[in-house]
Amino acid sequence: MSTPEERLAELGLSVPEVVPPVAAYQPTARTGTLVYTAGQLPMRDGALVAAGKLGGGVSEEQGYEAARQCALNALAAIKAEIGELSLVRRVVKVVVFVASEPDFTAQPKVANGASELLGEVFGEAGKHARSAVGVSVLPLDAAVEVELIVEV
Template identity: 40%
Template sequence: MVTLGTAPAGAEQRLSELGIVLPSPPTPLGAYVEAVRTGNLVFFSGMLPVVEREPQFVGRIGGELTLEDGRKAAATATLNGLSAAKALLGSLDCVAAIAKLGVYIATEGDFREHAKVADGASELLEAIFGTEKLSPRIVLGVASLPLGVPIELELVLEVDDGPPR
């Protein structure tokens, strides 16, 4: 764990230390919003591995795309989710926990390594937020996803704005 003195480093500092620059926040591809906060939870629309509205990966894992392509696509979708979170919240330092992670993977029918693909998202979240903020997750193989991408991420964050003022 990265630390400053005795307090754990915040997510923003970890991003910097990891050399990660968040992409521009994604924009909706239809009639919806990317993220909404209700109480201390932030719910996200399905995050895709797109940059500037262009898919970075197209195809199914175990077919046109490899397991490693799937891990990279999962990481790209995760960065889009974090970018949307930062746009909504102002800082990722207020993230108290990842409440839920769902990873939907377009695969060929005989593909069996779903968990390894999903680790592309989980390991990135762990590097940024720490093991103590990881969540349970669900990983599903599906026939197809929007734009032909191999990954769609479902993310729910718990936020803590600190003590009342």
């Protein structure tokens, strides 16, 4: 069976460098067998891949891709904490924050960007509980932010 990193490569992706914190926190916190990530923004090569609000200037498709990038960044933080992604026993919980205009209600569709990536990378172990929450604004005007909890 292939490793999570090999499955990412099959998707044309790789684990990026850990995005440096933008405030006073660390990228992960580990307690027992659980690793919690800080909220990950859709940063790629030092820039946001989507800024603004869903239902405003950001399309559902852009939000989906932003959530996918956030999840990839969360995997980078987890890998830095534990050494290799094959040590992840399962993804327990995903929380997706979506900067939204008041009438935008497709937060779950945006959150699928993160959830589907985790399923592709971890298979059955990628199935998780999830919350998809609409918020008025996120740090740096990011369109999406994702947190993960994984068991190792």
